[in-house]
Amino acid sequence: MCVLGTGLIGGSLLRAAAAGGYRAWGYNRSAPGAQAARADGFDVESDIAAVLSRAAADDALIVLAVPMPAIDTVLADVKTFAPDCPLTDVVSVKEPVRAEVHRQELGARYVGGHPMAGTAESGWAASSPDLFRDAAWAVGVDPGTRAEPWHRVARLALDCGAIVVPVLADEHDRAVARISHLPHVLAEALAVAGAAGGDLALGLAAGSFRDGTRVAATAPELVRAICEPNAAALTEAIDDALRLLEAARDSLRDEGTLGELIDAGYSERDRYDTLRRWDITDIRPGDQDWLERLRDAGRRGGVIRSLD
């Protein structure tokens, strides 16, 4: 397995795969970045031609673990040095990556992926082999996906300790706009609106402010790289939040009550807390209509915990 990019996610993937018995190596564009990984005993270079030629020779699964803005450049290198390898990615949006993969005619063995894990930290230094333990890992089931690379990608996710959620690229992007990108935007707004109260307000801040702004400590360029490629779906999610907040504001201002928002929020948080994932056990990659069946199962909360 060959990881392109050894930051928080790529680095954790390299560690998890190595721990799981994979022959795994990687690329980091900066020499000090590659050196940091080598110092920890991992096989990471900053010569992408060498790294990808080795992948081509081994038919290794290539994992794109660079931020969205760097995807086109890295895909051009894949196209040059290892165009026939199975290919996946761990980028936070799926439709833009998929579009670029197909534009560069690398779609034949591509399967989109997105492990739902992270921390406010970034870089190799923050990476951990346990980052994906019990995390959901979205794996693409878009039309035309082939069974063989799909099996390898799902296998990697499971071997990293994650749970596979089969999903279409555009449905993934609309979902993460709501449960990953919107939380970032609200955290930033809370940090700004809270700090507008000055040192007195910040000095009184306790758990609700601390937790509500936690992800605002993420590096700004990373937040933008995560959220902005998903502009259409995120705009819609922000619009929904604005409608809810405007209704609560109007009701509070005019009638002194926050209205329906409080009961609705409590009820939906409870739905999240009590969500039961169920196991997909009767669909194997390559079966008749397997992509449609996995897509439908994923929509209904189904997950894959084993491929045996």
Added chain:
Amino acid sequence: MCVLGTGLIGGSLLRAAAAGGYRAWGYNRSAPGAQAARADGFDVESDIAAVLSRAAADDALIVLAVPMPAIDTVLADVKTFAPDCPLTDVVSVKEPVRAEVHRQELGARYVGGHPMAGTAESGWAASSPDLFRDAAWAVGVDPGTRAEPWHRVARLALDCGAIVVPVLADEHDRAVARISHLPHVLAEALAVAGAAGGDLALGLAAGSFRDGTRVAATAPELVRAICEPNAAALTEAIDDALRLLEAARDSLRDEGTLGELIDAGYSERDRYDTLRRWDITDIRPGDQDWLERLRDAGRRGGVIRSLD
């Protein structure tokens, strides 16, 4: 010390005061609630006349630890049975409590208080003597406050392990609207907007959604009792958040970028993370202009860690 109301905050206060060597007893309006506290070895009754008569006989510090909607009723009992005792409260808004205290002519020995601590749980069963450890505890310095009850209230906060923040009632209310009540409102909106993505979205949700909606698990009636008495200041805080979110939404929709919000949010979260409280050591209750001087120090981030 006499606590009226033995839920999460009042119960924790009773435990902390008892652990700190106070002779402490309490009142809970429900017989099973009082029984639960007694079963844990605490002196709690549901006969308010008896509890308050004892406070009057001992010149005990009375702490109002009931939700805002019950304050007027409990104050009427204080007026009847213990009108001359020093009096404080732990309610999440200060101006409405202060107004009601003065309306019932109980202002002579009243000092407002608000420990900035809590959990999503509630009730005696969730109470802990360590709840206030290292928490900020707002103590009122409004004009007319007397030194003797102020000293007793600040002493109690310190004895519970908290740090005293001197603050005017209305400045407190505007500050907590931003760092306590707004986080609740945004968490509720996030829970609803996130869950609108269905089980697929909730199944993909990870840390950012979990932390961003944590306080939405608080009982709805408690959230309303905390936020709605602060309607004017909270309306203003929601308006601020709406302006920030609208600007980000417009920028994302029209130009594909979240604009200034991300850098501003990062910077303000960093300001919160690196906030240095400084110790007020040169102002004693009863000194010349002590109330104004404590007010000014609190506005600039000053706190009291010791009264000796």
